[in-house]
Each structure stands twice: as C-alpha cells, then as structure tokens.
Amino acid sequence: MAFQLDKLLRPHILKLKPYSSARDEYSGKEGVFLDANENPFGSITAAAYNRYPDPYQRDLKVKIGLVKNIDSEQIFVGNGSDEAIDLLFRAFCQPGKDNVILLPPTYGMYEVSAGINDVATKKVNLSPDFQMDPNAVLSAVDAETKMIFICSPNNPSGNKLERSAIRQVVEGFEGLVVIDEAYIDFSDEPSFIEELNRYPNLVIMQTFSKAWGLAGLRLGLAFASPELIHILNLIKPPYNINQLSQELVAEALQDVAKKEKMVKDILEERDYLLKALTKLPLVQKIYPSHANFLLVKLPEPKAMYAYLISKKVIVRDRSKVVHGEGCLRISVGTRSENELLLQAMAAFPNPIANK
Structure with missing residues (x-):
C-alpha cells in the first residue's frame, strides 16, 4: 500500500509556522550571545548552565546515530518516550474524529495520550499467550484509523511479538505503525530500526530508561524517516531536553x-x-x-x-x-x-x- 505522509497529517500542521528560538536563528557555539535574554555572568552552579541548550540536540543525535547505526536526521529525542507518543497524536490525529488501534494488554500511556488528545481507541486484544493476530488488527482499521501501537517486547507480558505478524501489519496499513522497543536490549530479537528505510510508515521508539539505567533523566527516542522526524521537531517545545541531560547521555554513550x-x-x-x-x-x-x-x-x-x-x-x-x-x-x-x-x-x- 502507498504511504503518503502529507495526507496522514492534520491539515493545519502542514501550514504551521513553528516558534523560532534564538538557537534556531544561530546554532553556532562561538560568539557574543546577546540574543536570548540569558544571564551573561554565568549560573549559580559551578557548571555554566546560563545558556539555552541546543533545541535539536545535534551533537547528541550524532552520538546516538553511531551507536544505533542510523542517520542523525532519523532521530527524535524526547522528554521520555511519552513526549514522542503525545506529539504523534497531536500531529496525525484529528480530535473527535480519528482513532488508533491498541493491542491490550499493553503500555498504558498510549490510551492516556489518546484520551488527552480526544482520539478514540479501538482495541484488538492479544491472544492468551500475548501474541498479535495481524488479520484481526487489519480488519479493525477504518478510514479514520491513523496509528497502530505495537509494544514488543510487550509490557506487561514481557514476550516478543512474532516478527512476521508485525511485518504483515506494517505492510497492510497505510497509516503509521509505532513499534515501542523499550525493552529491546533484553531480547534476542533485532530492532526494527534496520527496516526503517524499507517501511516509510514505521516509527520505532526506544528509551535510555531501561538498559542504560538512566530513567531519572527521562530521555526517550523515536526513529523514523527524516520527513516524519521534521514534523516532530516542528511541533515540540523549543528546548525540550535540558543541557545537563544531553551531557550525561552523551557521556553514557561513550561506554556502551x-x-x-x-x-x-x-x-x-x-x-x-x-x-x-x-x-x-x-x-x-x-x-x-x-x-x-x-x-x-x-x-x-x-x-x-x-x-x-x-x-x-x-x-x-x-x-x-x-x-x-x-x-x-x-x-x-x-x-x-x-x-x-x-x-x-x-x-x-x-x-x-x-x-
């Protein structure tokens, strides 16, 4: 099936003029910075945190890309995976009209974010052994279905979903398929990141909270096409990841x-x-x-x-x-x-x- 990102987007997002921060207008690291109303004398801490952080986490994304073997333009860094989930709803689902498909039992924030954004949910339960029926999932799709959320390894069951079943859904659906891989580091299953360029409707979410032991930093990842990542960057808050978190994660990435x-x-x-x-x-x-x-x-x-x-x-x-x-x-x-x-x-x- 043909996937067209522009047709999936909420119409007003295509016309949105994003907030332009000082660091959008000049992203260099050298100079006399008199553009962002910052404190020029430093901060009250020993480290210099008086300047706003890079709003697009460019250096951090390069480091993440090297570890994940993916281009930095295909990476979104969020305040936990929850931010990426919320932004996907905001970008692609018309409140009061569109719906998404969930596969209970699964991570609860998909439904919470749907509720916050006034988006209906259609539920196709996993089997008693916590596997997905791809035919049942695709049969639940209607003209207003914009996203399907798949958690693998699944939370709360812990098992991996059959890869062939996931592929069948990705290939049979014209909307977005979001695969949440928060626990992928503990599985013998390879990440679907390696198949992103094959499937333009695929979004992969991962996190630094589990295997990396950085839950307190609240830093999540979404991987997708450069075009889709551009949309998420368009609608996110200007400085969604603070400087300290960027530095600590960059340091952690040096010790894989x-x-x-x-x-x-x-x-x-x-x-x-x-x-x-x-x-x-x-x-x-x-x-x-x-x-x-x-x-x-x-x-x-x-x-x-x-x-x-x-x-x-x-x-x-x-x-x-x-x-x-x-x-x-x-x-x-x-x-x-x-x-x-x-x-x-x-x-x-x-x-x-x-x-």
Missing part, C-alpha cells in the same frame, strides 16, 4: 560496554529469578520474557502484593489487565534484592493451602 555488561547481568539474574520462582509452590505460571521483568501467575495476587508491600518489597499488580488475571509483574533486581523477594514470597501465609 558498561551498558552491555549491565544487560548481561540482568539477563543472568532474570534466569536465576525464573528458576527460583518456579520452585515456589504458589507460583502457577511464569510467562516467557524478553524484557527485564517476569509476569508471574499466583492464586492470590492481591494478597501477595499486599504482603510484599508489608515487607517493603514492591512489585506491580497486573491482575486487572487483559489476560493478566492472577498476575504480578516482577522487575529483575540485584541478587540481594531478588533473594529478599524470594524469601518474602516463600514465607507468604497461603490461605488456600491452609483450608
């Missing part, structure tokens, strides 16, 4: 080996936790995971959740999501954290066993 070591350690701990949880009598099922967490089925999830809270062990109750009945989502911790979890779960007073 450390990130890979942390991923290796997390995967080892995931295997340890999986084997140990399997031995607990209360554990009924552990779903396959390609992420840094496990979805664990128990007979009394809410009671277990409350009990773990009382022991200051915090997990996530997912028993109310589609196909998540009886389930807790447990993030992989350090060995000592995992052992505390296992000890607490093993000591849980099982009301069913006592009947």
Whole structure:
C-alpha cells in the first residue's frame, strides 16, 4: 500500500509556522550571545548552565546515530518516550474524529495520550499467550484509523511479538505503525530500526530508561524517516531536553560496554529469578520474557502484593489487565534484592493451602 505522509497529517500542521528560538536563528557555539535574554555572568552552579541548550540536540543525535547505526536526521529525542507518543497524536490525529488501534494488554500511556488528545481507541486484544493476530488488527482499521501501537517486547507480558505478524501489519496499513522497543536490549530479537528505510510508515521508539539505567533523566527516542522526524521537531517545545541531560547521555554513550555488561547481568539474574520462582509452590505460571521483568501467575495476587508491600518489597499488580488475571509483574533486581523477594514470597501465609 502507498504511504503518503502529507495526507496522514492534520491539515493545519502542514501550514504551521513553528516558534523560532534564538538557537534556531544561530546554532553556532562561538560568539557574543546577546540574543536570548540569558544571564551573561554565568549560573549559580559551578557548571555554566546560563545558556539555552541546543533545541535539536545535534551533537547528541550524532552520538546516538553511531551507536544505533542510523542517520542523525532519523532521530527524535524526547522528554521520555511519552513526549514522542503525545506529539504523534497531536500531529496525525484529528480530535473527535480519528482513532488508533491498541493491542491490550499493553503500555498504558498510549490510551492516556489518546484520551488527552480526544482520539478514540479501538482495541484488538492479544491472544492468551500475548501474541498479535495481524488479520484481526487489519480488519479493525477504518478510514479514520491513523496509528497502530505495537509494544514488543510487550509490557506487561514481557514476550516478543512474532516478527512476521508485525511485518504483515506494517505492510497492510497505510497509516503509521509505532513499534515501542523499550525493552529491546533484553531480547534476542533485532530492532526494527534496520527496516526503517524499507517501511516509510514505521516509527520505532526506544528509551535510555531501561538498559542504560538512566530513567531519572527521562530521555526517550523515536526513529523514523527524516520527513516524519521534521514534523516532530516542528511541533515540540523549543528546548525540550535540558543541557545537563544531553551531557550525561552523551557521556553514557561513550561506554556502551558498561551498558552491555549491565544487560548481561540482568539477563543472568532474570534466569536465576525464573528458576527460583518456579520452585515456589504458589507460583502457577511464569510467562516467557524478553524484557527485564517476569509476569508471574499466583492464586492470590492481591494478597501477595499486599504482603510484599508489608515487607517493603514492591512489585506491580497486573491482575486487572487483559489476560493478566492472577498476575504480578516482577522487575529483575540485584541478587540481594531478588533473594529478599524470594524469601518474602516463600514465607507468604497461603490461605488456600491452609483450608
């Protein structure tokens, strides 16, 4: 099917004249800067943060591009992946008219952003083993469907979705297919980034919050065609990523080996936790995971959740999501954290066993 970006955009976005910041008009690093009403004497910190940051994070994107093997013009840097999600709704979905397709159970911010932007959602549930039916997804598409959100590896189930099914949806849909790869570093599945140039309707989202250990910096990524990235840059806030975050992420990108070591350690701990949880009598099922967490089925999830809270062990109750009945989502911790979890779960007073 033919994909035409201009036809997908909300009409007024095509005519939008963006806010022009001082750093849009002059992006050089040398000179006497008397254009942005900044404090010329420096900042109250030891570092010089009295100047506005690069609004397009040019140097950072070059470094990201080298690590991800992608052109810097195909990278959007956002205040978490949530900013990219919101901007996609703003750019492509007419409030009160258009809709998007979600695949429950999935990341909750897709629906929240849809609600904020007054965009309807059509839900095509994943199967009980958390796989997508591409024919069902494409059958749900109508003339007002602008985007399909696919989370792989999926949150909260942790599994990877079948690649052939994802390709079928991408190839069969004229709108945008957004693949959220927040957990891709923990999977043996390659990123769809390598297929961006093949599919102009594809948007890939990743994050520095998981494998890179930088959740506190709130920095997310979107990869797409240069034309689509231009649209996101057109409508984003002028200085959406602060200077300190840009510097710290740039520093982190110089040590990819450390990130890979942390991923290796997390995967080892995931295997340890999986084997140990399997031995607990209360554990009924552990779903396959390609992420840094496990979805664990128990007979009394809410009671277990409350009990773990009382022991200051915090997990996530997912028993109310589609196909998540009886389930807790447990993030992989350090060995000592995992052992505390296992000890607490093993000591849980099982009301069913006592009947």
